[in-house]
Every structure is written in structure tokens, then in C-alpha cells.
Amino acid sequence: MTNVISEIKKDYLYNLLLKGQRTDGRALDQYRDCSVEKNLISKAEGSALVKLGASQVLVGVKMQPGEPFPDTPNKGVIITNAELVPLASPTFEPGPPNETGIELARLVDRGVRESKAIDLEALCITPGKQVWIIFIDVHILDDCGNILDASSIGAIAALLATKVPASKFDLGEDYPLPIKDIPIATTAIEFGDAIMFDPNSDEEAIANTKLIVITTNDGSICGMQKSGTGVLKEEQIYRIVDIACEKAKEIREKFLEE
């Protein structure tokens, strides 16, 4: 159910771009206003509502004891899912996640897993028998562009606010989930040879391709994804990575470090 964008709109966006401008007056590498509200869902062990521009994403973390995977008997389990519910956009259809939803969930997961933000071995209760299972559930509420970055911020914000519900399962007292890193995904789009960060809906619709870079506290890269049918030149990729690190650092400092 994709809508056709008018040529006039594409031309307008392109002409603005030639002058280094965007429809909402932002600089090409500038993020929209962002806010993070934590622990608004008391049923969840941790939760965060992220507003990025007009986009809204709610992430909930739930934990329960369960069986480890047979090949990693001493490690906890992380399961990340994203629901692109039809409430959030006229283009989202009811049903199980499609390739876009699955990609989003796997990218959020990649950030958390590859950054080793959660010490999986510390989540072991009884080796080979019982470990903590962490469910990270992303629930999109309003898609006004770049729900991936909003989801990534929401996931780590929710994890930072998570309390392990040990008392509920007679496993001792509740304690804060130890988080060792703050992975942040940043999305850049390529359009008319220009690079833009944090695309809004219009910009997403005309973009040729996206490059998502996930970075950690020390500025290393822990995940990447080129998404879309365009092509990227080598120097564009390096430029995106440089700006990505900078942007992730800004976001980390503003919203996530207490």
C-alpha cells in the first residue's frame, strides 16, 4: 500500500537539498527534537517511550526464567521483536512482521547483542537448566520517519531502566539489570548524492538507500546495514560512519547517561 510521491514534491525536496536545506529547516546531519520517558509501563520490567520529531516508539522489556539454548548452556537469552502495528501508519498492515519489521527487530537486537551491553553469562541461574530470558518488545505508535533510531534509543533506555524480577520467581531480591554499554543506531539516507541523517517520512519516501551504523560507548562500530536499492560510494560510507559516531555520542550524552 505505498503511495506515489508527486514529481513536484520530489523536485522541491531535491532543489532544497542542492542548497543544503531540508523541509523542516534542519541541517543535513541534524536530528529532530528527541525525548525519552522511562518506566511508564509498570507491568514491564523496564520500558521507555521515545519521541523523535513526531515519531513515537514504545519499548518494553520483560524478563522470566527459562531454558538456555542447548549450544550456550550458561548464557541468558535475548529475544527482540518489533510490532509495526497498523495504528502507527496507513501503510502498516495487520499480521506477523514483514521484512521491514523483521529487519528493524534484528538491527535493534544486533546493537544490544554485539555491543555486549548485557553480560549474558551473568544471566545464568543454574547452568544448563535455568537462565534469564530477556524479551525486548518494540511497539511502534506513530511512524513519522526513522523509527529505527527511535527503537534503538528506546531499547537501550528501557534496558537501562530494567529491574531483574528475581523476587517474583523466588530467586532473591530484585536488582537493576547490569548494562555495560550503550549501543545507538543512527540512520543516514542518500538522495541526489547528498547524505541526510534522521529522515522524516517525506525524506524516507524519496531516499534511494539507507545506511544504518550502530556504535558503542567508545566509538567503535558494532553493527551496520545498508538498506534499500540504491548504491553508495566508498567515501560516502566513510563520511556517514564519521558523522554517525558523533551523532550517537550526542544522543547518548543527552538522553541516556544519568
Place this chain on the structure above:
Amino acid sequence: MIAMDESNISFFKEGLRLDGRRADEPRPLKIEVGVLARADGSCYVEMGGNKVMAAVYGPREVHPRHLQEVTRAIVRYRYNMASFSVEERKRPGPDRRSNELSKVSREALEPVILTSYFPRSVIDVFVEVLQADAGTRTAGINAASVALADAGIPMRSMISSCAAGKVADTIVLDPMKEEDNFGQADMPIAMTPAGEITLLQMDGHLTIDEFHQAVELAMKGCRDIYEIQRKSLIEKYNHLEAEPVLAQEAEVL
């Protein structure tokens, strides 16, 4: 977690319920209109510990095409619970319960919608339960009704929804979680302000007499909810009208 069973709980202490309410007192209700940018109409409701978001898209083109009706709009209602909305994480996706809830909720709203105004189209109502605390379907219908108005859908009237229950042989209004799980009856209803009932469900045990009491109490609850729905819609409009932005802008220049 200590398992609770009926014999262990005393639902009333000095005439007050577990959360301090009187038998005929509803939980606090908060309504916010027009909270989503993409949706044509939207409403966020907090009813007790329930946190529910409703969005309306439409009238819009029907996909798949074969579902469309030549003389009127079809109405679709999808009730869905977020995985983190309940105590034990819920697997995403519809189940038999959400299926049934979606059906009766749609049937609660459809009678007042003027579908004949929009042949060959669909009015989609989506309700997401972000946090559940007994009474999610009534919270959902209350939110959906406001979202439909917010979307400009023509309706003969609003719909308000509330449940009555029975605990310790007493009829109570707007049961909370423990009352719903361990009480003796649960009866959600929905109605127009004039008292036309569009949703009625019941499970548990009620004598005919108790049933009459429950209906009367629930109907009063619905009327009170209607006033809050009305107030929230009127206030949103007045907020838009209150201070012309123009005057402020001129000052900046």
C-alpha cells in the same frame, strides 16, 4: 508471588474495596484527544491502570478489494495487546480472545456510525493495549469512540463503555484486576448517552435481581464516562481556539 484464591481475599475492608474505592466508584479516567500524527483520528485513555491507544484510519480504500460493499463503508476493529502489557509476557499476534473482543467491540460502535455516507470504503479502528489492568475492552471502546469523532466520522452519538462486577456478593462498578480474576461475575456494557445498549457480555453468576442492579450501575458508569469523553473533545477545540498564534508571531517580528 503468593497465590491468591477466593477464600483468602477479603474484597472489602470497612466498606472500601482493595484499592480504596466504594462499591459504586469508578477508577480515575484520563482522556487525551488527537495524540498521533499519522492517524486520521486518535485517542489515548488511562482507566485505572489500563493504558490504551486508539487510532482511526478512514474512510479509506478497502484492501483487499473484494471486501468492499457497494452501498456502505465496512467497519473493522482490531484489538491488540502489546507483549509487555501483561504480567507474563504475551506472544505477539491475535489470539482467540482478541478476536472475540475485536468482534464485539466493532459491534458496539457500528450501530452509531453512518456507514452509508461512504460506499466502497473501510473505516479502520485500531486499539493497542499498552498496559492491562482489567477492563481493557471497555477502555478500548471509550478511546475508539473519541478517536472516531476526532477523525470526523459521522455518528448518531458517542458510545461509552463500563463494566460492573460482583465480589463478596456485592455489585461493584469498574472491577479492578483482583476483582475481575477472583470475583463472582463480570459484566461489561457499552451504550449511547440515551441508554441504547450496544455491547453486553457477562460471565460468572448473577441472580436476575443482581443482574438488574449491575446493569443500572454500569449504565450510570457509562453516563459519567460520556461526560468525560465530551469534555475532552470540547477542550481540545477550545485549546485550538484560545490564542491565535498569529498575534504572537506578529509580536516576534
Place this chain on the structure above:
Amino acid sequence: MDRMDRKVVIPGDLLSEEAKRSGEGTFVKDGKVYSLLYGLANYRDRINVIPLAGKYVPAPGDNIIGVVKDITFSNWIIDINSPYDGLLHISEFPTRINADEMSKYLNLGSSIMTRVKDVDSTMKVELTLNDRKLGLLKTGRIVEISHTRVPRLIGKGGSMISMLKKELNCNIFVGQNGRIWINGGAEDMDLALKTILLIEKEAHTNGLTDRIVDFLKKEKGARN
């Protein structure tokens, strides 16, 4: 802000005990008039309720702006910002062209100024380009507002829109479906867009025309 002749109403609100006063956005039951919509009730001889939101439903004679979304055997399918698509038949194109040339003249994404020729009971919407004032839009910008605000943007007898065209030095075509085309210098178009969005936001307030005139004076003054 309380006026006796205008009031915010919601669906089901009682408006009058006189059935004959029933106007747009209302219905009659047991001889009384009630509101069908969430909006502003205007108390004149008839009581009309103007909605705050809602979808555009095409009516014959409406001038609108559409975007080509599909091309079939002999029709362009046009997105007209409505639950209903518009059909532009090849015969309604101002010049005679062959079916296999259709995309050459109007391709996907082309914007057109068009008129609603006919709407039947199943909401089949037929459009036409057979008029000198209609056609393909190649330059300029298109802004979308709620179609419910279009009457205010045009103004009584066209008063608001004529004033805007003059003060903004722009060509402006207002589509009944809420799409507005503007063409002029870049700065003029920016100001036109800003003004139109402001009018949309305050369409229901009083003294708007005068405030817009003042606003434009100040904006243009600041520019020079």
C-alpha cells in the same frame, strides 16, 4: 470567545427542537436536530455543523489537484486525496492521443489540475482535463491542508484568496480536495506556504482576514 451563533459540538449533541433547521452535518430524529459530527455548529436559519477533520468526498464540478498513481488500458488512475480514486479517461485528455502513449503525457507522479465531471452512486469518480484552465502542473509547489478549511481559504466571494494572490504575488489554485498549487518566486512561495498553513490552523477564528493582512504586511516589511 463565546458566541451565541457558534458552538463546539460532538456527535449526538442536541442542536434544536425544530426539525426544519437541520443543515449540513446534522440529522433529524423525533422532530429534533442533532449533530453528526465533531466540529463547530453554525446557527443561522439552518444549523450547519462544520467538521474539524474528515475526508474529502468528490462532487461534480469540484476543481481539484490529483496525482497519477496508476495507468490502465484507457484510464489514468488519479489519487485525489480521498477514499475514492479519480478516473481520467483517455477521451478526457485535451488532445487526441493513443492508448500506448498515455504515460508519455501523464506519467506516474504527474500532478494535474482537474475537474470532477461525474460521481455515480457507487462513488465511481470521473475526471476531465477538457478545459483551458486545467492541465499538467510542472513547476511550483503543492501544499496539502484539510479540505474542511478550503472554504475559509477562499473566503466569502473569493475575498481571502484574491487578497492572497495580490499580496503574495503568486499564482494560486485552490483544489476543493485540500491540495493547493502555488507558483511564483522562491521567497514568495515560502511566504505563501506559511500563510496558507496559518489560515488552516485558525480557520475557525474571528477576524482572520484582517489578521492575515497585518501578518503579510509585517512579513514583507521584515524582508525588505
